[in-house]
Amino acid sequence: MREILKIATRKSRLALWQAEHVQALLEAQWSVQVELVPLSTRGDEILDRSLSKVGGKGLFVKELELALERGEADLAVHSLKDVPMSLPEGFALACVMEREDPRDAFVSPRYGCLADLPQGACVGTSSLRRSTQLKSLRPDLRIEPLRGNLDTRLRKLDEGGFDAIILAAAGLLRLELAERIRGYFATDELIPCAGQGALGIEVRADRASLIERLGTLAHIPTAWACAAEREVSRRLGGSCSMPLAAHAVWLPAGELELSVALGPAEGESGPLLRSIHRAPVNDEGAARTLGALAAQALVDQGARTQASV
Numbered sequence: 001m002r003e004i005l006k007i008a009t010r011k012s013r014l015a016l017w018q019a020e021h022v023q024a025l026l027e028a029q030w031s032v033q034v035e036l037v038p039l040s041t042r043g044d045e046i047l048d049r050s051l052s053k054v055g056g057k058g059l060f061v062k063e064l065e066l067a068l069e070r071g072e073a074d075l076a077v078h079s080l081k082d083v084p085m086s087l088p089e090g091f092a093l094a095c096v097m098e099r100e101d102p103r104d105a106f107v108s109p110r111y112g113c114l115a116d117l118p119q120g121a122c123v124g125t126s127s128l129r130r131s132t133q134l135k136s137l138r139p140d141l142r143i144e145p146l147r148g149n150l151d152t153r154l155r156k157l158d159e160g161g162f163d164a165i166i167l168a169a170a171g172l173l174r175l176e177l178a179e180r181i182r183g184y185f186a187t188d189e190l191i192p193c194a195g196q197g198a199l200g201i202e203v204r205a206d207r208a209s210l211i212e213r214l215g216t217l218a219h220i221p222t223a224w225a226c227a228a229e230r231e232v233s234r235r236l237g238g239s240c241s242m243p244l245a246a247h248a249v250w251l252p253a254g255e256l257e258l259s260v261a262l263g264p265a266e267g268e269s270g271p272l273l274r275s276i277h278r279a280p281v282n283d284e285g286a287a288r289t290l291g292a293l294a295a296q297a298l299v300d301q302g303a304r305t306q307a308s309v
């Protein structure tokens, strides 16, 4: 009988797309049958409050980890940016896959880009990272909360609640909603979140042979870039209540360039701190060292570290 592998996934259209993507790759590469186990998570259920107030990134992955723990699923496919910097004891990130477009996208029925928006226009986003960077680009804008899965957010835009909204391009591209994108923010203008656009596969840490086999899905340039980005967040005690942006790009000759930005904590005022670092990177350790340097530069500029989550 063929081996059966089960993928735990959230039920949103994007999560299901991502799980089906991994399902197709695994079925094509290994002689296995792959089934999806769709689950509801607290992050999907709580829609009326800002995520930073209700417990952060872990909300999207907790239920999936329970399914792994109970043996009801073998792997969980996550948007890497929703995965906490330190996984709970007993779990491991088996691989990071090739990144989709990491940029943030400008979505609007009327306007082509940020510069087109009239004075005081209303932009929807619930991401502190996006709102602090937007305010620094356009202090006049009114930024209003916008939660829910991609379809919900687009519907709220269509209902006329906002002049524009900002979404990760990756999600829109995966769901074939590219025609909604009016423009892309350059990654040094609106710096993406650590891991944006990449998928991570989580397993139980005791599944050594599964972890080894999943190495075939890994994309090393993405994995190392994301290792640098995630290290910044880990060093600063990253949770999503922290308006932290971290994005690394490969330069010719194997150099990695890491851009970071950190805004004031929610409800506080202060400057948007920024820093750029670059180093030759030949392994994951060197990528993390680059991340640690960038985190230290933010601390030197006055960033406070939070208790680790």
Ligand SMILES: NCc1[nH]cc(CCC(=O)O)c1CC(=O)O
Binding pocket: 079, 080, 081, 082, 166, 167, 168, 170, 171, 195, 196, 197, 198, 199
């Ligand atoms: N925070 C929710 C979330 N998690 C992953 C994506 C999009 C896909 C990705 O960045 O990998 C999104 C939507 C968004 O931020 O617009």
